Amino acid sequence: MTVSHDYDPGPQIAHAGSINLGTKNLDRSLWFFRDLLGMEVTAQADGVAYLRGYQELTHHSLVLTQQSEAAVNSYSFRVQRKQDVELFQKQLDREEIESIELAAGHETGRGEAIRFLLPGGEHPIELYYDIDKPIAEESLRSKLPSNSSRRRGFGVRRLDHLNVQCSPGTVNQAEGWLRESLGFKRREFAMIPDHPSTVMASWLSVTPQVHDIAIGINPLEQNGQFHHVAFNIENYADVLRIADEVRDLDIEYGAGPGKHGVGQAMYLYLHDPGSGHRVELYSGGYLIFDPDFEEIEWKLPELQYGQTWYGDLLDVGPQGTFLTTTPSAGLKP
Template sequence: MTKTYDPGPRIAHAGGINIGTPNLERSLWFFRDLFGMEVTAEDDGVAYLRGYQEFDHHSLVLTQQDEALINTYSFRVARPQDVELFHDQLKADGLDVRVIPAGTEIGRGEAIRFLLPGGGHPIELYYDIDKPLAAEDLRSHLLGNSSRRRGLGVRRLDHLNIMTGPANIVRAEGWLREKLGLKRREFLTLPQNPDFIVASWLSVNSKLHDIAIGASPNGQDAQFHHVAFSIENFHDILTAVDQLRDVGIQIDAGPGKHGIGQAMYLYIRDPGSNHRIELYSGGREFHEPDWQALEWKIDNPHGMTWYGDLPNVDPQTSQYVTTTPSAGLDLPQRRAAAA
């Protein structure tokens, strides 16, 4: 049986995000100069970046374009054949699936692109990706680092956080579990309606989440809440907020520690695109194969924040609850860099 068993196509981890930004230079300053991420390639209005412990070519793509959309949420699959297997499975389920040729993102192989059922978010699945060496002057003596730690010390992309309309949240969250094999780790419900999912944190590995999905406050589908980047420790969060405040970066919430997942957080804005970014450190790990997802009620104040000020969630005044839009099935037209 062990010689014939095939688990089918699987997701390995959250692989990346393509952020559309009207001000590429400002976004590059934020991610490259402040965060310390390495630029692995640039091509006429598109920049590719990675953290100092990422060996894949990139986890972040910055695309200069007029509209600040999230162009792509991407996941790496477990095996080369899983791209084709997912393609066939999704087509059989009636989804419109686009094949994205190798090299569309520099350094990345062929991918497939589709819209999340119930969410409308553009998802890409890929396996092949280059693993270039950093430039010699950026290389670390630590073999586990792809480059030297610089700036605020972003190690890697940790997770994606998306939102969809309340009418579609249960369908979209269920689809991520049933069709992509993501496991629910913790989730948030209403006291008066336990069948309604306010938010859910899902992963395929030991992290709390490769992706989280919540009900959007504005009632719209295809919404983006944030992308999180991992830094090493809690102290680094406090150093980051001190330095970011001093250069005028908008802070939406934090620093604080989540009860759900138990990581320390800081929510800020990319000044080039105005999309929300989280700096994320620590957190509980999930190793049990029979883990039973923890259910939190929305009226439990310890879920969002174990310590630190509770984020402002008043829709009239809050910066934290606002969301930004995603692209559709077709990749947006990018704007070439100025000569």
């Protein structure tokens, strides 16, 4: 078989890189993510803090920005190659999607990026490649070279996935664009039972995970909505310990612990006390290695098991507290 060395797969997404959360109370949010969850602050200045988990070698996966509104400023994905930033920008131009160039250093430690609104969803997405890999200060260093710092607090390892919502009238466009233009693969999904041609929720990935991003409908028919960001925790016992200890703290307890049917991971939902944004602590789950993996559709009556395999049933009705969201910023950073 002859192998062509000229083959170019085109621009590709590598993984979910970071999220920029606007918070009304930066000190309170730092207490939650740094002191309680154990994330390392790699830089902080002028009301902005950059954090990472103890198994993340790059500069940050979380940005906390002091501001008047608790909104998500950006959802960032790292691309596979440096040239993919420019290639994706050219692709956006061909699709007549407005984008903005962000200079290196727009986020501390990160190189140049592009920013645009997700078609149909209106979520501000940023694509980048270059990012620093700082060494932790000596007091935080681990003897394990695969760890960026020692495990501390509740032990957040890394950013796991993002979960967003948009209106029922645009969700098909947004979910389809993520697959067709950014290359995400649909792994598991559910359609609205009464409207079987409309996506209710879809779990998509470019990595072996079941989802690097999930997208679903917003019950209030709002676009640009943020449901949660998930951080990976090493094991189930850690999640149970966190659930036990959080009861003694002034933190809004969301849902869990329990196990999802979709993805098969254990979950615990909390709310950052500084901003109110929902945060999922996520452990376990299955990985996908088969190149011919067939997407899984959840239908009634088994659909209830998709949200909760065991644990308290999540309140996902029209007025359900589990479906409350926070807004996203616009195109201009």
